[in-house]
Amino acid sequence: MTKESERSTIADVARRAGVSKATVSRFFNHRETLLTPEIARRVELAVAELGYSPSPMAQSLKRGRSRLIGLVVADITNPYSVAVLRGAEHACREAGYLVMLFNLGNDLERESAGIRALTSYKVEGFILNTMGHDAGAALETARQGKPVVLVDRLHRGLEVDFVSLDNWQAIELSGGHLLEAGYRDLLLVTEPLGTVSSRIERVQAFTQFVDATPGTTGACYESRAEDPSGLDAALLQLRQRAKGPCAVVSSNAVVSLRIVAAAARQGWRLGGDIGLVGIDDTPWAPYVGPGITAVSQPTDELGRLAAQCLMQRLQGLQAAPRSILLPGTLHARGSTQR
Amino acid sequence: MTKESERSTIADVARRAGVSKATVSRFFNHRETLLTPEIARRVELAVAELGYSPSPMAQSLKRGRSRLIGLVVADITNPYSVAVLRGAEHACREAGYLVMLFNLGNDLERESAGIRALTSYKVEGFILNTMGHDAGAALETARQGKPVVLVDRLHRGLEVDFVSLDNWQAIELSGGHLLEAGYRDLLLVTEPLGTVSSRIERVQAFTQFVDATPGTTGACYESRAEDPSGLDAALLQLRQRAKGPCAVVSSNAVVSLRIVAAAARQGWRLGGDIGLVGIDDTPWAPYVGPGITAVSQPTDELGRLAAQCLMQRLQGLQAAPRSILLPGTLHARGSTQR
DNA sequence: TTGTAAGCGTTATCAT
DNA sequence: ATGATAACGCTTACAA
Numbered sequence: 001m002t003k004e005s006e007r008s009t010i011a012d013v014a015r016r017a018g019v020s021k022a023t024v025s026r027f028f029n030h031r032e033t034l035l036t037p038e039i040a041r042r043v044e045l046a047v048a049e050l051g052y053s054p055s056p057m058a059q060s061l062k063r064g065r066s067r068l069i070g071l072v073v074a075d076i077t078n079p080y081s082v083a084v085l086r087g088a089e090h091a092c093r094e095a096g097y098l099v100m101l102f103n104l105g106n107d108l109e110r111e112s113a114g115i116r117a118l119t120s121y122k123v124e125g126f127i128l129n130t131m132g133h134d135a136g137a138a139l140e141t142a143r144q145g146k147p148v149v150l151v152d153r154l155h156r157g158l159e160v161d162f163v164s165l166d167n168w169q170a171i172e173l174s175g176g177h178l179l180e181a182g183y184r185d186l187l188l189v190t191e192p193l194g195t196v197s198s199r200i201e202r203v204q205a206f207t208q209f210v211d212a213t214p215g216t217t218g219a220c221y222e223s224r225a226e227d228p229s230g231l232d233a234a235l236l237q238l239r240q241r242a243k244g245p246c247a248v249v250s251s252n253a254v255v256s257l258r259i260v261a262a263a264a265r266q267g268w269r270l271g272g273d274i275g276l277v278g279i280d281d282t283p284w285a286p287y288v289g290p291g292i293t294a295v296s297q298p299t300d301e302l303g304r305l306a307a308q309c310l311m312q313r314l315q316g317l318q319a320a321p322r323s324i325l326l327p328g329t330l331h332a333r334g335s336t337q338r
Numbered sequence: 339m340t341k342e343s344e345r346s347t348i349a350d351v352a353r354r355a356g357v358s359k360a361t362v363s364r365f366f367n368h369r370e371t372l373l374t375p376e377i378a379r380r381v382e383l384a385v386a387e388l389g390y391s392p393s394p395m396a397q398s399l400k401r402g403r404s405r406l407i408g409l410v411v412a413d414i415t416n417p418y419s420v421a422v423l424r425g426a427e428h429a430c431r432e433a434g435y436l437v438m439l440f441n442l443g444n445d446l447e448r449e450s451a452g453i454r455a456l457t458s459y460k461v462e463g464f465i466l467n468t469m470g471h472d473a474g475a476a477l478e479t480a481r482q483g484k485p486v487v488l489v490d491r492l493h494r495g496l497e498v499d500f501v502s503l504d505n506w507q508a509i510e511l512s513g514g515h516l517l518e519a520g521y522r523d524l525l526l527v528t529e530p531l532g533t534v535s536s537r538i539e540r541v542q543a544f545t546q547f548v549d550a551t552p553g554t555t556g557a558c559y560e561s562r563a564e565d566p567s568g569l570d571a572a573l574l575q576l577r578q579r580a581k582g583p584c585a586v587v588s589s590n591a592v593v594s595l596r597i598v599a600a601a602a603r604q605g606w607r608l609g610g611d612i613g614l615v616g617i618d619d620t621p622w623a624p625y626v627g628p629g630i631t632a633v634s635q636p637t638d639e640l641g642r643l644a645a646q647c648l649m650q651r652l653q654g655l656q657a658a659p660r661s662i663l664l665p666g667t668l669h670a671r672g673s674t675q676r
Numbered sequence: 677t678t679g680t681a682a683g684c685g686t687t688a689t690c691a692t
Numbered sequence: 693a694t695g696a697t698a699a700c701g702c703t704t705a706c707a708a
Contacts, residue, residue: 007457009701020679025703036677056458057404058701061395061684076424079417086414089441098455101439103427117436119345120394260625284622287598347685358695363687374693396685399700 008050017046060122069097070118070126076103081129084151087303088127095311112137125310132195147313149306154197159321161309165297166325171205173330174277174295178247181336183275185242186218190251202251231262245338247275253282260288276335290334298326346388355384398460407435408456408464414441419467422489425641426465433649450475463648470533485651487644492535497659499647503635504663509543511668512615512633516585519674521613523580524556528589540589569600583676585613591620614673628672636664
């Protein structure tokens with residue numbers, strides 16, 4: 001490998017091998033079908049000597065395809081997003097794609113900007129885990145035939161592949177477990193619903209679960225980080241209205257931590273004074289208080305499947321939009337033991 | 339904005355405005371200096387009507403610059419990496435750059451592959467938070483004059499800007515706090531050192547702290563996730579050798595959780611039976627056991643500074659490699675109260 | 677089977 | 693001040 005300061009180009013290889021640029025290009029794209037073994041060997045040698053590899057930028061410009069996948073996440077700080085990202089990145093790379101990441105930092109308005117930025121780099125497809133608030137660009141993208149996969153959150157009007165936890169199953173699992181443990185009066189705490197489909201769906205599932213289960217009562221509360229005292233009030237109200245043991249279902253790990261904090265403020269023991277089961281298992285869940293009961297999501301799998309859907313579409317799959325729902329798994333711990 | 343299915347090109351704009359492609363290009367690159375207001379207005383109008391924006395790919399091909407920054411992280415699952423990533427991405431975007439992410443997934447061997455992949459996309463600079471194990475490509479990159487910034491971990495032989503927690507300060511802070519709280523016999527637990535400079539440095543700092551502080555004893559243990567019983571043994575040994583109260587300094591949040599788990603296995607109370615202070619604060623630290631005392635890193639700031647260094651180099655700054663060390667902040671909690 | 681040449685969407689160097 | 697034109701590194705008709 002000679003050490004030129006500049007990267008060598010297809011022309012360098014052609015010159016060195018004594019062939020045309022076209023032949024070198026063929027070596028990379030149709031080696032088996034179009035090339036004489038002898039020529040192929042010469043090219044191969046020159047490529048090795050120069051340490052040449054094609055410029056994806058130039059290829060992209062010519063082909064209109066980039067081997068790039070755009071991944072837009074609402075908030076890279078969210079461990080769930082990260083876990084999905086991880087799975088997706090892995091699958092993409094295995095398929096020869098690189099991931100371009102755009103983080104919204106929870107700034108709703110930037111969704112279209114992000115999609116456009118990635119579009120301009122000619123990404124071949126999108127994986128979206130966003131708020132679905134400002135989906136104009138996403139819609140346009142899909143209309144242009146670029147594959148889009150939604151993770152965890154649906155966008156209304158956007159009929160594309162969708163990969164997510166089965167929220168109904170997860171809520172039923174949580175609720176059923178609480179019942180078995182003897183809790184009767186329940187409160188679902190979620191982040192502000194906004195237009196986030198997964199949050200809304202969990203509320204719906206919860207409401208239906210309570211309605212369908214005689215002897216239980218339920219309510220919902222939207223908690224925001226800036227307003228811990230609102231949460232305190234909601235929890236106090238739960239305890240007041242409860243005739244028997246009461247429990248909280250938390251909509252994600254961030255909220256679970258808020259509940260834990262609130263319980264600490266009130267001096268309540270988790271499990272005994274108030275039950276808690278949360279969606280999203282975390283490495284620390286077993287060690288907080290008596291251990292937090294949680295429903296884990298198969299996050300890696302979700303990311304992997306999202307990428308896989310995209311790959312299939314890129315290979316031309318024309319089936320109707322699919323909806324892939326994966327079940328969660330309950331991990332019972334002290335926070336649901338009375 | 340007319341809705342063509344294809345993105346419009348500079349040629350479309352030129353035609354529409356009745357000018358040449360060169361003029362449109364000038365409109366974007368040297369508007370003030372080279373264009374008649376009248377012409378500029380016509381171009382501006384055409385651009386708006388067509389919703390045109392230049393193709394970064396084509397620009398990149400022509401200019402040899404891509405407005406892309408390559409970010410290589412050892413493990414996207416690590417919250418520290420994510421936090422840094424977040425800060426860096428933000429700063430890059432503000433400067434008009436997009437981040438291309440390459441995650442090693444803790445696969446040491448892939449470092450060069452990642453750097454090469456990103457290089458082929460003509461990223462203009464690198465932010466590296468990796469193991470430094472396989473730095474061949476990084477070295478080559480730096481030699482080619484592409485700016486590189488290292489975060490948290492040095493690579494030997496690679497003399498470039500470096501941004502990190504001040505590990506000496508952080509360890510001294512932790513150790514000092516333990517002393518004040520009355521702990522005398524200390525154990526530093528870290529992930530396997532390998533070639534990771536930050537881990538090594540923390541051990542050095544710890545050793546020196548113990549040596550320089552009469553009346554204390556210290557030891558180090560390298561803990562691996564697969565071997566919890568090894569950790570148990572190390573902790574038992576600590577308690578045996580300890581004449582008075584003993585405590586553990588944990589090298590990062592993952593290890594802290596392992597210590598917590600080990601203490602739980604032994605039935606020890608954190609703080610009373612064994613002290614614990616960890617580097618890396620986390621949202622859950624206050625709620626695990628009696629609360630885990632931790633030294634927080636200014637992660638956002640670290641990422642921001644890394645990106646900022648890069649931007650300065652991209653603007654031609656030729657100063658000698660800088661080393662930016664930021665102090666940590668102690669958050670005292672129950673795990674260091676006897 | 678291989679080479680020639682046009683063109684992907686830009687920018688930069690010439691002219692004008 | 694503006695326009696024609698040649699690159700940037702690659703792929704792909706079309707020719708040979």
